[in-house]
Amino acid sequence: MFLKRLTEACGASGNEKEVRDIIIHEISPFVDSVRIDGIGNVIAYKSGKTPAAGRVMVTAHMDEVxxxxxxxxxxxxxxxxxxxxxxxxxxxxxxxxxxxxxxxxxxxxxxxxxxxxxxxxxxxxxxxxxxxxxxxxxxxxxxxxxxxxxxxxDTQYEEFGDDRIKAKALDNRVGCAILVELLKSSIDTEIHGVFTVMEEVGLVGAGPAAYTVEPDVAIILEGTICYEMPDLDTYDIPTVMGNGPAISLVDRATIYDAAFRKWIVEVAEKNNIKYQYRKTSMGGNDSGSIHTSKTGCITTAISVPTRYIHSPLSVISKFDYDNTLALVKAVISDLEKEAL
Structure with a gap:
């Protein structure tokens, strides 16, 4: 699995080169152009048969703690x-x-x-x-x-149990892997795929990337907090492993566009994709810099629930990974039909 190569690579904030090189090598045959900007972000462009409803940017950050x-x-x-x-x-x-x-x-x-x-x-x-x-x-x-x-x-990728993956840096190599798969797929919608630097130290790379791309719509792919242990009431549980991709409501950096979120939920239900809401305002992601860059844009965050985040070893569900990819593909495919 490509995720194994990404998680076992070294890429702390400000030192993403090893991860960046792996990603560029993987996506280059499938995109029209790929470049590295002045701060180290990877900006790829994939043309489509028909442009989407506005300029679409899909992002994932490369760095780890x-x-x-x-x-x-x-x-x-x-x-x-x-x-x-x-x-x-x-x-x-x-x-x-x-x-x-x-x-x-x-x-x-x-x-x-x-x-x-x-x-x-x-x-x-x-x-x-x-x-x-x-x-x-x-x-x-x-x-x-x-x-x-x-x-x-120094943690090795390993699959265990019926459906689980344990590895380091799943925040956010899981988002990077999904974005790579999206760029390698045969979707018809024009997109800008951006792999950002230094998210973990203040959303540093996302602002310059958004300033360059000037998106109308941005989708942020993430690994997000998951803690559904027995000692918690349900309203305290941010996400549940095995319940599909988590769609963000609000966090410390962004109040997500309600109409866009409602439309994404409709896409999920139409395609029979299991989903959940991210039920906490704690934390943040690159949307915080992207949605305020230049003239601003609509954003959403779609995340894979990740246990033990920011630790030497995190855990995700392959079901959640697969359904996050499926939802992102469905959303991107329908964007060409919808004026958001």
Whole structure:
């Protein structure tokens, strides 16, 4: 599955080249043009037999949360900063790869045997953690890593259970994979497919991309928060795995166009595609920059529910993935018939 290659690639915010190269190689035979803009976004154009009702832009961000090396101490241990929103509680003892040579490392801390009792109940701060790459001195470590190098979780893609995929960076390589499949398909509608950079650190790439494309309609493909555990009331559950793609209502950056959302729901029901609403206003995505760029545009976000997001390992349902792709294809195909 192409998603395996994408999730196992390294691409923390600001360092998306490996992911970008994989995507360009995959889509180039299927699009009319593809280019990289000044900030690193990939902007592809696929012509259609008939133009859609306005200029259509479909986006997914390439970057993942990660770490950046800020110091190498005298023992050869690496101190780091977080890049994007990472829960400190998930870091201890996780394996990572560091730098362009993908040096293996383990995130370490003081062992529990040496901690004071009051430390047992506290979450370890980032400054109390380090990456151990097996070096015994600063000089030895500096031969293979440098200040400013990125580190990402070292997690392999795996399918498990009846319908599940576990991997790192499903936010948002799952959206990238769906957009790649869309561009490779035989849809007749003209679209601009955009793979953005640095979403996780403030929706950085999306604004310049939208300014260039000047869309009338934008569809943002995402992996979104999913937490449907037994201790929650139903109204607290943002999305449910296995209930299909999640259509956003509102988030911290966007109040989504109600008429467009209603029309998308009609398309889903007409095509017997299971769907759900994203029932939380927490978080945000590239729509926050896209819908306010230049003269503005209508946007929607269609997402794959993703458990354990922004952690070393996330989980999605293949059913949700397939139905998200099906819904996006149906929406794109009908846009040529509808004046939105």
């Amino acid at each position: 990660g770490l950046m090396i800020k110091e190498i101490d005298s023992a050869g241990l690496l101190k780091f900063l977080t890049v994007g929103g990472i829960d400190k509680r998930v870091l201890v003892s996780k394996t990572v790869v560091v730098g362009k040579d993908k040096i293996k490392g383990v995130i370490g801390s003081k062992p529990i045997h040496l901690q004071k009792r009051n430390e047992w109940t506290k979450v370890l701060d980032i400054n109390e953690l380090y990456i151990d790459i097996g070096a015994s001195s600063r000089e030895e470590a500096e031969k293979i890593v440098s200040i400013g190098d990125y580190a990402v979780f």
